[in-house]
Amino acid sequence: MRNRFYYQVNLPVKDAFILTKLPGRDDRRRWIQRIIDHDGRTGDEGGIEKWIRLGEAVGLARQELLDGESVLPGVRFAVDAYVDFCRRKPWLESVASALTELFAPDLLSKRISDVERHYPWIASDGLEYFRARLTQQPKDIAHLLELVIENATSREQQDACMRALEFKCDVLWSLLDAVQLEYSKS
Ligand SMILES: O=C(O)c1cc(C(=O)O)c2c(n1)C(=O)C(=O)c1cc(C(=O)O)[nH]c1-2
Secondary structure: OHHHHHHHHHHHHHHHHHHHHOOOHHHHHHHHHHHHHHHOEOOEOHHHHHHHHHHHHOOOOHHHHHHOOOOOHHHHHHHHHHHHHHHHOOHHHHHHHHHHHHHHHHHHHHHHHHHHHHOOOOOHHHHHHHHHHHHHHHHHHHHHHHHHHHHOOOHHHHHHHHHHHHHHHHHHHHHHHHHHHHHOOO
C-alpha cells in the first residue's frame, strides 16, 4: 500500500512533465484529464484521495501515506526514475512508456473481485479507486495508442517507443521485486 502509493502520487507529476512537451492543444486538453483524474478538483476527490481511503480501509494513517517515510528505497528509486524519464525524454517516448496501462484493465477487474473474496473485511468504499479506473483507463489507453500509432512513423521512432515501454516494464519489475523481497522475509 505505502509503496504503491508513492507510485500513485508521482503519476500526475510525470504526466505534468509530459503535458509541457505535447505539441497539440487537443492532445494537451485530453492529457490534462490524467492529472485531474489523480489529483482531483473541487467536488471530485480524485484517485490519490481514493488511494488514501483504501489505505485507511486497511488500517494505515493518512499522514503516514502522505509522509512517504516508509517507502522502500528500491521503490523510491524506480518511481523517481520513471518521473525523471518523462522529464528528460522527448514526448513520444514519455507517452509510450505509459503503454503498460494496456494491460491494467483486466488486472483491475480481477483485483476487485479477488480483494472482495479474500479480504472481505476491507470496506467496499476502499476499492473505489479501482472501480473508477475501470472507466477512466480505457480513455487513457485510447489516447496513448492514438499518439503512438500516429506519431511513431519511422523505424527509429518505433524502436524508441519499444525501448521506452521496456524501460517502464523495468520500473514496474524493480518496484515489485523490492516489495516482494521486503514482505517475503521470514
Ligand atoms: O493497478 C495496476 O496494475 C496499474 C498499473 C499501471 C501501470 O501499468 O503502470 C497503472 C495503473 N494501475 C493506474 O491505475 C494508473 O493510473 C496508471 C497510470 C500509468 C502511467 O504509466 O501513466 N500507469 C498506471
